[in-house]
Amino acid sequence: MLSIHSTSVELEGVPTDIMVQGFADRILVLVTQMGKVGNLIQASIPSTTPLLSAQDEDSESGLPAPPAAIQLTPLLGGASSEHLQTLHSLYAAQIATIIWVKEAKKMAVDRRSIIIGIALRKEGDERKTFHGVMNHIGSIHF
Numbered sequence: 001m002l003s004i005h006s007t008s009v010e011l012e013g014v015p016t017d018i019m020v021q022g023f024a025d026r027i028l029v030l031v032t033q034m035g036k037v038g039n040l041i042q043a044s045i046p047s048t049t050p051l052l053s054a055q056d057e058d059s060e061s062g063l064p065a066p067p068a069a070i071q072l073t074p075l076l077g078g079a080s081s082e083h084l085q086t087l088h089s090l091y092a093a094q095i096a097t098i099i100w101v102k103e104a105k106k107m108a109v110d111r112r113s114i115i116i117g118i119a120l121r122k123e124g125d126e127r128k129t130f131h132g133v134m135n136h137i138g139s140i141h142f
Helices: 082-105 126-139
Strands: 004-011 014-022 026-032 039-044 071-076 113-119
Touching: 004 126, 014 126, 026 082, 039 082, 071 082, 082 113, 082 126
Parallel strands: 026 113
Antiparallel strands: 004 014, 014 026, 039 071, 039 113
16 A cells, blocks of 8 residues: 655646555556646556557656556546646556556555546646656656
8 A cells, every 4th residue: 555645836827736545456647737636537457458658768858657457437526628638648557657667666466546636737847847747757666
């Protein structure tokens, strides 16, 4: 079981809170610039699905590519536009993949579902905010 890891950073001039908490069967990740949970999405994948291929490890962005078999299930809330829905799905898939890869490197036996809460402001450069969040998720040692 993971302990709680929490950090506050400024991304594109907006204070952003990132929290990761592990449970026996799931991992909860909250990314908020609004002080609330926001849209909750569950990411899951069969344990037999490989996470990385040789070319995925050398990607330009430094982020592992989310596997095609990833399943995203909206649990609570929803985005106010199709663009935001796509953005939230992208965040959920990438956050889950980062965590699964980190756990696989530690030889974790079970691949737990990841519950991601996303509440972001519509300020700043979306791409820079995305990469900032992913860099902080990737730097958390759990």
